[in-house]
Structures are given as structure tokens and as C-alpha cells.
Amino acid sequence: MESRVRALRTERALSQQGLAEVMGVSRQTINAIETGRYDPSLRLAVHLARYFDRPVEEIFDVDT
């Protein structure tokens, strides 16, 4: 699944490690989400959406 996590993260000048610490996950998990290798759980997706203050469907493209 494609996502806008990388774009939103770089907009905030945040490193993968920084976002990982905020979300309570590993840096590799953030990397896997950004590269589309891992689909986050609903809980993590909602947490990311809340953090970036965007609707979930604006961050994650479920049709890809």
C-alpha cells in the first residue's frame, strides 16, 4: 500500500528515527511503511493520521 508518510515526515523535518520514537515503533517499521513493504495496523494508521493531523485515507492509498 502506498502512503504519504515520507512526504509528511520530511515536511516536518523529522527523521525516520524521530517519527519511530513518537509512534513507539522501530525505525525499520517507518521505513517499511514509507516504501510500501508493510501495511500498518488500523491502530498505527490512525495514530499516524492523528500525528500528521490528516484523515487516514489522505495518508494511505488503499487502492494501490
Added chain:
Amino acid sequence: MWTRKRLRMSWWNALMTFVLLVVAAALTVAGQWFPAVASLVAAVAIAATAVYARSGRASDVTRLNALEVVDERDRSMTAFALAVVGVAGLLFSMATFLAATALLEPSHPMFWVAWGQVLGMTAVWIVANLVAVRRI
């Protein structure tokens, strides 16, 4: 959760380290120096690996090998890897069962070990399926 915050390792690695330290102390008291030192080295190695695995610098594989699961993706990968181990265990125990049934007499103790192993693995599989159906 307490062990993760205080010891920076999973409860499993904390337990393994503690047990090995107790074993090392008991062996030292008994005068068994070589196994005591081996247990101490194993305890230090497990603790050091666990702390490094959780440090944030470790790779995914290092974390999984050290049983230091930090998030949902680690849990998913661990479940997959352990499922592969389970399938391999079932196949190996089935091969052992077939070989024992074909080659050994029922009076041989290994004959019943092989039967017990395959029956035990099957029982665990059934219980695991029941638990999975209730949880997921």
C-alpha cells in the same frame, strides 16, 4: 513492561539471564568451574545481545533473533518465523515417527518417544488452532 523499561530487554531475555546467573552461582558453589563460567558467559551474552537489539541501532533480524519484539511489525514477523519453525517441527516429527514405526520394535523406548512426539505436536497444533480462531 516493567522489565522493558528498567532492564531494557524483554521479560523472556531477563528470565533467561536470571536463570543462567542462578545456575552459574549454584555450579560455582558446587565447585563445577567450567560449566559455571560457561553459564556466566551465556548470561552475559544474552543480556548484551538483548540490550543491543533494543537499542535502535540493531537490524530487524538481530531483534528477531534476540527475541526483542518492539512493535506490531516485529510481532507479525516473529509469528511468521515461528509458524515456519512449527511446520518444520511437524515435518521432522512425522519423519521420525514414520522411521521409528518402520524400523523399531514396540519394545524399543525410542518407538514410543517418536509416537509421543508426533501426538504431542498434533495436540499443540489443535490447541493453537482453537486459540487462533478465538483470538483472530
